[in-house]
Amino acid sequence: AQTVTQSQPEMSVQEAETVTLSCTYDTSESDYYLFWYKQPPSRQMILVIRQEAYKQQNATENRFSVNFQKAAKSFSLKISDSQLGDAAMYFCAYFRDNNNDMRFGAGTRLTVKP
Amino acid sequence: DGGITQSPKYLFRKEGQNVTLSCEQNLNHDAMYWYRQDPGQGLRLIYYSQIVNDFQKGDIAEGYSVSREKKESFPLTVTSAQKNPTAFYLCASSVTGFSYNEQFFGPGTRLTVL
Numbered sequence: 001a002q003t004v005t006q007s008q009p010e011m012s013v014q015e016a017e018t019v020t021l022s023c024t025y026d027t028s029e030s031d032y033y034l035f036w037y038k039q040p041p042s043r044q045m046i047l048v049i050r051q052e053a054y055k056q057q058n059a060t061e062n063r064f065s066v067n068f069q070k071a072a073k074s075f076s077l078k079i080s081d082s083q084l085g086d087a088a089m090y091f092c093a094y095f096r097d098n099n100n101d102m103r104f105g106a107g108t109r110l111t112v113k114p
Numbered sequence: 115d116g117g118i119t120q121s122p123k124y125l126f127r128k129e130g131q132n133v134t135l136s137c138e139q140n141l142n143h144d145a146m147y148w149y150r151q152d153p154g155q156g157l158r159l160i161y162y163s164q165i166v167n168d169f170q171k172g173d174i175a176e177g178y179s180v181s182r183e184k185k186e187s188f189p190l191t192v193t194s195a196q197k198n199p200t201a202f203y204l205c206a207s208s209v210t211g212f213s214y215n216e217q218f219f220g221p222g223t224r225l226t227v228l
Contacts, residue, residue, distance in 0.1 A: 004156075009154075033214050042221070043202065043221065043222050044219060044220075044221050044222075045204065045219035046219075047217070050214065050216070052214060091156055091157065093157075095214075102159060104149075104156035104157040104158070105156050106154055106155055106156045107156050
Protein backbone atom coordinates (compact mmCIF):
# COMPACT_ATOMS: atom_id res chain seq x y z
CA ALA A 1 0.00 0.00 0.00
CA GLN A 2 1.11 3.50 -0.75
CA THR A 3 2.16 5.59 2.24
CA VAL A 4 2.45 9.33 2.69
CA THR A 5 4.93 10.72 5.20
CA GLN A 6 4.99 14.20 6.64
CA SER A 7 8.11 14.27 8.76
CA GLN A 8 7.42 17.61 10.44
CA PRO A 9 4.63 17.34 13.03
CA GLU A 10 4.94 21.07 13.77
CA MET A 11 6.45 24.07 12.03
CA SER A 12 6.46 27.76 12.79
CA VAL A 13 7.15 30.80 10.64
CA GLN A 14 7.33 34.52 11.18
CA GLU A 15 4.65 36.57 9.48
CA ALA A 16 5.74 37.64 5.98
CA GLU A 17 8.48 34.98 5.86
CA THR A 18 8.61 31.80 3.77
CA VAL A 19 8.16 28.27 5.04
CA THR A 20 8.40 24.86 3.37
CA LEU A 21 6.44 21.82 4.48
CA SER A 22 7.77 18.40 3.53
CA CYS A 23 5.94 15.41 2.12
CA THR A 24 7.27 12.14 0.76
CA TYR A 25 5.29 9.23 -0.57
CA ASP A 26 5.84 5.68 -1.59
CA THR A 27 4.44 4.33 -4.84
CA SER A 28 5.37 2.08 -7.73
CA GLU A 29 2.93 3.85 -10.04
CA SER A 30 3.79 6.52 -12.58
CA ASP A 31 0.38 8.17 -12.92
CA TYR A 32 -1.18 9.70 -9.82
CA TYR A 33 -2.25 12.96 -8.21
CA LEU A 34 -0.88 14.83 -5.23
CA PHE A 35 -2.70 17.38 -3.12
CA TRP A 36 -2.13 19.70 -0.21
CA TYR A 37 -5.14 20.38 2.00
CA LYS A 38 -5.39 22.93 4.78
CA GLN A 39 -7.42 22.40 7.96
CA PRO A 40 -7.77 25.61 10.02
CA PRO A 41 -9.08 25.59 13.61
CA SER A 42 -12.61 25.45 12.24
CA ARG A 43 -11.62 21.96 10.98
CA GLN A 44 -13.04 22.64 7.51
CA MET A 45 -10.67 21.01 5.02
CA ILE A 46 -9.76 23.27 2.12
CA LEU A 47 -7.79 22.43 -1.01
CA VAL A 48 -4.59 24.47 -1.25
CA ILE A 49 -2.90 23.12 -4.37
CA ARG A 50 -2.72 20.00 -6.54
CA GLN A 51 -0.29 18.39 -8.94
CA GLU A 52 -0.63 15.77 -11.63
CA ALA A 53 2.32 13.39 -11.62
CA TYR A 54 2.77 13.45 -15.40
CA LYS A 55 3.28 17.21 -15.37
CA GLN A 56 6.87 18.25 -14.75
CA GLN A 57 6.01 21.86 -14.10
CA ASN A 58 5.46 22.66 -10.44
CA ALA A 59 2.00 23.89 -9.55
CA THR A 60 1.54 27.41 -8.20
CA GLU A 61 -1.46 29.10 -6.59
CA ASN A 62 -0.73 32.69 -5.55
CA ARG A 63 1.54 32.47 -2.47
CA PHE A 64 1.52 28.67 -2.50
CA SER A 65 3.81 26.59 -4.68
CA VAL A 66 5.09 23.06 -4.71
CA ASN A 67 8.42 21.44 -5.40
CA PHE A 68 7.52 18.15 -7.05
CA GLN A 69 10.41 15.75 -7.39
CA LYS A 70 8.95 12.63 -8.99
CA ALA A 71 12.09 10.51 -8.89
CA ALA A 72 12.63 11.31 -5.24
CA LYS A 73 8.89 10.91 -4.53
CA SER A 74 8.83 14.26 -2.80
CA PHE A 75 6.08 16.89 -2.84
CA SER A 76 6.90 19.86 -0.62
CA LEU A 77 4.70 22.92 -0.14
CA LYS A 78 6.19 26.40 -0.03
CA ILE A 79 4.21 29.24 1.50
CA SER A 80 5.56 32.67 0.69
CA ASP A 81 4.76 35.90 2.55
CA SER A 82 3.12 33.92 5.35
CA GLN A 83 -0.02 35.41 6.84
CA LEU A 84 -1.70 34.84 10.18
CA GLY A 85 -4.56 33.14 8.35
CA ASP A 86 -2.18 30.48 7.08
CA ALA A 87 -2.00 28.97 10.57
CA ALA A 88 -3.53 25.50 10.26
CA MET A 89 -2.90 21.80 9.90
CA TYR A 90 -1.62 20.94 6.44
CA PHE A 91 -2.19 17.50 4.97
CA CYS A 92 -0.43 16.01 2.00
CA ALA A 93 -2.50 13.50 0.03
CA TYR A 94 -1.82 10.95 -2.69
CA PHE A 95 -4.58 9.77 -5.03
CA ARG A 96 -4.24 7.03 -7.59
CA ASP A 97 -6.78 7.05 -10.36
CA ASN A 98 -8.67 3.87 -11.27
CA ASN A 99 -7.70 1.76 -8.30
CA ASN A 100 -9.56 3.81 -5.71
CA ASP A 101 -6.50 4.37 -3.58
CA MET A 102 -6.05 7.51 -1.56
CA ARG A 103 -3.66 8.22 1.28
CA PHE A 104 -3.30 11.20 3.59
CA GLY A 105 -0.24 12.08 5.61
CA ALA A 106 -0.47 12.61 9.36
CA GLY A 107 -0.31 16.38 8.94
CA THR A 108 1.94 19.30 9.85
CA ARG A 109 0.72 21.95 12.25
CA LEU A 110 1.86 25.38 11.07
CA THR A 111 2.03 28.30 13.49
CA VAL A 112 2.46 31.83 12.17
CA LYS A 113 4.05 34.29 14.58
CA PRO A 114 3.15 37.98 14.31
CA ASP B 115 -24.98 28.43 -1.51
CA GLY B 116 -23.63 25.09 -2.71
CA GLY B 117 -21.79 22.94 -0.25
CA ILE B 118 -21.76 19.98 2.08
CA THR B 119 -23.54 19.86 5.38
CA GLN B 120 -22.96 17.42 8.20
CA SER B 121 -25.11 16.98 11.24
CA PRO B 122 -24.95 16.98 14.13
CA LYS B 123 -21.76 18.87 14.90
CA TYR B 124 -21.32 17.01 18.19
CA LEU B 125 -22.74 13.59 18.99
CA PHE B 126 -22.62 11.54 22.14
CA ARG B 127 -23.35 7.85 22.22
CA LYS B 128 -23.53 5.24 24.90
CA GLU B 129 -21.62 2.04 24.38
CA GLY B 130 -23.64 -0.55 22.51
CA GLN B 131 -25.75 1.97 20.62
CA ASN B 132 -25.80 2.53 16.89
CA VAL B 133 -25.69 6.11 15.69
CA THR B 134 -26.10 7.69 12.26
CA LEU B 135 -24.17 10.69 10.98
CA SER B 136 -25.78 12.76 8.28
CA CYS B 137 -24.05 14.09 5.14
CA GLU B 138 -25.84 16.08 2.46
CA GLN B 139 -24.45 17.86 -0.60
CA ASN B 140 -26.09 20.14 -3.15
CA LEU B 141 -23.12 20.30 -5.51
CA ASN B 142 -24.50 17.66 -7.86
CA HIS B 143 -21.41 15.56 -7.26
CA ASP B 144 -21.42 11.88 -8.15
CA ALA B 145 -18.83 10.76 -5.62
CA MET B 146 -19.05 10.95 -1.84
CA TYR B 147 -16.67 9.81 0.89
CA TRP B 148 -16.48 9.27 4.62
CA TYR B 149 -13.22 9.76 6.51
CA ARG B 150 -12.24 9.29 10.09
CA GLN B 151 -9.69 11.66 11.65
CA ASP B 152 -7.76 10.73 14.78
CA PRO B 153 -4.98 12.81 16.36
CA GLY B 154 -1.64 12.19 14.68
CA GLN B 155 -3.07 9.91 12.01
CA GLY B 156 -4.44 12.18 9.32
CA LEU B 157 -7.55 11.04 7.46
CA ARG B 158 -8.48 7.44 6.87
CA LEU B 159 -11.11 6.36 4.36
CA ILE B 160 -14.11 4.48 5.76
CA TYR B 161 -16.45 4.15 2.78
CA TYR B 162 -16.93 5.80 -0.58
CA SER B 163 -19.60 5.91 -3.24
CA GLN B 164 -19.04 6.84 -6.86
CA ILE B 165 -22.68 6.57 -7.92
CA VAL B 166 -26.13 6.22 -6.42
CA ASN B 167 -26.95 2.77 -5.04
CA ASP B 168 -23.32 1.72 -5.05
CA PHE B 169 -20.61 2.05 -2.42
CA GLN B 170 -17.30 0.43 -1.56
CA LYS B 171 -15.33 -0.21 1.60
CA GLY B 172 -12.30 1.86 2.39
CA ASP B 173 -9.40 0.98 4.66
CA ILE B 174 -11.31 0.94 7.96
CA ALA B 175 -14.89 -0.09 7.14
CA GLU B 176 -15.32 -2.59 9.97
CA GLY B 177 -18.03 -1.49 12.36
CA TYR B 178 -19.48 1.06 9.94
CA SER B 179 -22.25 0.96 7.35
CA VAL B 180 -23.50 3.38 4.70
CA SER B 181 -26.26 3.83 2.16
CA ARG B 182 -26.53 5.90 -1.03
CA GLU B 183 -30.18 5.99 -1.99
CA LYS B 184 -30.02 9.56 -3.24
CA LYS B 185 -27.28 11.44 -5.01
CA GLU B 186 -27.37 14.18 -2.39
CA SER B 187 -27.14 12.01 0.70
CA PHE B 188 -24.56 9.58 2.11
CA PRO B 189 -25.32 8.76 5.76
CA LEU B 190 -22.84 6.85 7.89
CA THR B 191 -23.95 4.51 10.67
CA VAL B 192 -21.50 3.73 13.43
CA THR B 193 -22.52 0.38 14.83
CA SER B 194 -21.85 -1.19 18.20
CA ALA B 195 -19.30 -3.40 16.44
CA GLN B 196 -16.95 -0.44 16.05
CA LYS B 197 -14.53 -0.90 18.95
CA ASN B 198 -13.22 2.62 19.23
CA PRO B 199 -15.69 5.00 17.60
CA THR B 200 -14.68 8.21 19.37
CA ALA B 201 -13.24 10.38 16.59
CA PHE B 202 -13.85 13.27 14.23
CA TYR B 203 -15.75 12.24 11.08
CA LEU B 204 -15.50 14.10 7.80
CA CYS B 205 -17.70 13.72 4.76
CA ALA B 206 -16.54 14.83 1.33
CA SER B 207 -17.74 14.87 -2.26
CA SER B 208 -16.23 15.34 -5.70
CA VAL B 209 -17.49 15.61 -9.26
CA THR B 210 -16.21 12.13 -9.98
CA GLY B 211 -14.34 9.71 -7.82
CA PHE B 212 -10.62 9.31 -7.26
CA SER B 213 -9.42 11.77 -9.84
CA TYR B 214 -7.80 15.15 -10.15
CA ASN B 215 -11.09 16.67 -9.07
CA GLU B 216 -11.07 18.53 -5.80
CA GLN B 217 -12.79 16.95 -2.86
CA PHE B 218 -15.08 19.33 -1.00
CA PHE B 219 -15.38 18.63 2.70
CA GLY B 220 -18.13 19.15 5.20
CA PRO B 221 -17.55 20.77 8.60
CA GLY B 222 -17.32 17.40 10.37
CA THR B 223 -19.01 15.60 13.25
CA ARG B 224 -17.28 14.93 16.55
CA LEU B 225 -18.51 11.60 17.95
CA THR B 226 -17.85 10.77 21.58
CA VAL B 227 -18.72 7.45 23.16
CA LEU B 228 -19.54 7.73 26.82
